Amino acid sequence: MAKQYDVLFRLLMLGDSGVGKTCMLRRFTESEFDPSHISTIGVDFKMKTLELDGIKVRVQIWDTAGQERYQTITKQYYRRAQGIIFVYDITSESSFQHLLKWAGDVDEFAPDKVQRVLIGNKSDEELSRQVTKDQGSKLAETCGMEFFETSASTSSNISEAFTRLTELVLQAHHRDVDNLLGALDDYLDNNALEEENESEGTDVNTHRTCAC
Amino acid sequence: MAELSTLSPSPPALGDPHVAPSVPPSSSAQQAINHPVPESAMEKPSPMSSLYNDKALTGNTPAAQSGGSPLTPHPPLSPTKLTADTPLSLLVHEASPQREESPGKDAETVPDVMKQETSDPPAAERLNTETVTPAPPSEPSSAPPSEPSSAPPSEPSSAPPSEPSSAPPREPSSAPSEGPQASPSPDLNPGPNLYPNVHVTHNPNPVMDDGTFTASQPQIAAASNAMPAAAASIDSTAAVEEKLQPLQQEEIPQSLPPPPLSPKPATPSEATKAELPSTPTSAEPPSPGVPLILEPDFPFPLPKPRPAPDTLSYLESASIMSGTLESLSGLGEDGSSVGSDSEVNGMSVRRTDKYGFLGGNQYSESGEKDVRVEVARQREVKWLDMFYHWDKWVKHRFQKVKLRCRKGIPSSLRSKAWQLLSNSQELLDANPGKFEELEREPGEAKWLDIIEKDLHRQFPFHEMFAARGGHGQQDLYRILKAYTIYRPEEGYCQAQAPVAAVLLMHMPAEQAFWCLVQICEKYLPGYYTALDW
Secondary structure, three states: OOOOOOEEEEEEEEEOOOOOHHHHHHHHHHOOOOOOOOOOOOEEEEEEEEEEOOEEEEEEEEEEOOOHHHHHHHHHHHOOOOEEEEEEEOOOHHHHHOHHHHHHHHHHHOOOOOEEEEEEEOOOOHHHOOOOHHHHHHHHHHHOOEEEEOEOOOOEOHHHHHHHHHHHHHHHOHHHHHHHHHHHHHHHHOOOOOHHHHHHHHHHHHHHHHHO | OHHHHHHOOHHHHHHOOOOOOOHHHHHHHHHHHHOHHHHHHHHOHHHHHHHHHHHHHOOOOHHHHHOHHHHOOOOOOOHHHHOOOOHHHHHHHHHHHHHHHOHHHHHHHHHHHHHHHOOHHHHHHHHHHOOOOOHHHHHHHHHHHHOOOOHHHHHHHHHHHHHHHHHHHHHHHHOOOHHHHHOOOOOOOOHHHHOHHHHHHHOHHHHHHOOOOOOOHHHHHHHHHHHHHHHHHOOOOOHHHHHHHHHHHHHHHHHOOHHHHOOOOOHHHHHHHHHHHHHHHOOOOOOOOHHHOOHHHOOOOOOOOOOOHHHOOHHHHHHHHHHHHHHHHOOOOOHHHHHHHHHHHHOOOOOOOOOOEOOOOOOOOOOOOOOOHHHHHHHHHHHHHHHHOHHHHHHHOHHHHHHHHHHOOOHHHHHHHHHHHOOHHHHHHHOOOHHHHHHHOOOOHHHHHHHHHHHOOOOOOEOOOOOOOOHHHHHHHHHHHHHHHHOOOOOOOOOHHHHHHHHHHHOOHHHHHHHHHHHHHHHOOOOOOOOOO
């Protein structure tokens, strides 16, 4: 069976409750915007496959509950993430300020190699803006992140932001990906393998990537 | 003959005027007669709850309408409370006495009773042809013994005087939509101004609080009046309701001919009639919400001319008042709010399913297996019996209670059942006024912020919660906030909101609050609490 993707990355979305994490994710994975969704409780995830540089990248995006109470749970997911998306709401000063705390947690719990982007969401609500674009990009700069202002509502910049983070992750894991692809080639060349072994082989390969 | 008698033994017994005082009816009649006054007093709450239920449950299920009304409001500790408001109550009386004699026979006796009530028409016909003539009169004849003592006295006595002034206005209000409005909060919510009718329903509020019922009979009349209309508008097969109509209408005209009759044929009739036939049968967009929105049925007290009241869906009416809570929640101004409402309104399916969902994941297709009316009735009777002897059931036959829970608690009785099962009823009774007290507290900003962010994110496709600042969201705010004050060390957890919302779909805010308390503290102790690992 042909694999539908070459590599799998896990991305994690963090940010205060109500900043639009779930909406962004839905917009990105399903091209839908549903203002009436439910609050995320605990953790949820959606997947999407992108093709970057000829590599089929499946991103598994973990959507976390924003309420502080859930952080004991969501922190468990930091360790296995290769990319982190910090989200704040440009109409909420406090959600922006809390980023420092979020970023601190990530520094503490996430792998060193983790790639990060900063996103100011709800850019369509210019009238209620409380955080300037400048503030956002400065913070991003300070933390060494790329910065996007997005709108899940209008779909502005959503795909760009997710794709960019995926690229960053891909670059960061380039060597592993090369190894993986090499392994895949070997594997494809090897006709002698039984089907059972085939599936095992792919599993192993995936694991190798993930375990990086 | 022989066959018939075996098939439907009880009808003749009941039906025969002379023999009428057979065991079941007589006992019920006695009870009724013994406590005529309490009954009337007790009955008053029932309309309220029925109203609430209607709204909450969207009253789609026939059971909810007929059965729910008399029962839910107050613990039917004494059978007399339930008396002849609806056929169901009659059933109850009949059934319960029997049960006392021989609990084991429940299943057997009940069905018989059921036949009389639910499958009555066919039975009656058969009987007629068979010359067992007593059958047709059975209804009327059996009814009198118990009803005269309860229903008739109550209605005529108070109804006539108050009818003209209070009852008519209440009818519109008694409809599903306003109940919710009324219940939310006199204090929190200035909303009612939109519906002058609603002011009337505020009377019910106090009613719900306790046993004190100020606005009484008219409600019953109103409720009963509303019922037929509701039945008409609601698709449901509702043989039950059809039963209701004849019975109640008979009574009402006698006591108060002009008022009940006038409202219907009056002004609204045109509009309603036009709407009603179409809505129940099909889910067409034009008047999708209508079946649920009973308020428009009696729009005549309307202050301002609204666009054909019947075309106003529950949603629309709710969204109209969405402005009222703006200050409270601070949610309204942002564009997204408009988006959400318009989104919902734009949906092709505006009609709710039987649980009140307009769409979304929770929406259940109507094709879903519906429990047969007789079965539903039977279950209700069984549950009512359990209610009467709740302590005994829980103590001695808990497995049976459990089994029945798993078969499905009749939706009309779910509110009551949940309160008993969770023991929240006890808390409620033990803490009169506590909820109001909690509501008066300001609350902590850090909790209120999060709660407000979540108000519009709970079952956004449920008619009760679809409108920003609507009564559902208001109530949700009330009970979630109250909990943070009740347990300041726990505060608010986002996962409480959906639970609270479901509770609100079934019961008034205060009851829902205590249920939530029990869930948080008894069922899931520590589950919602912050953990520091």
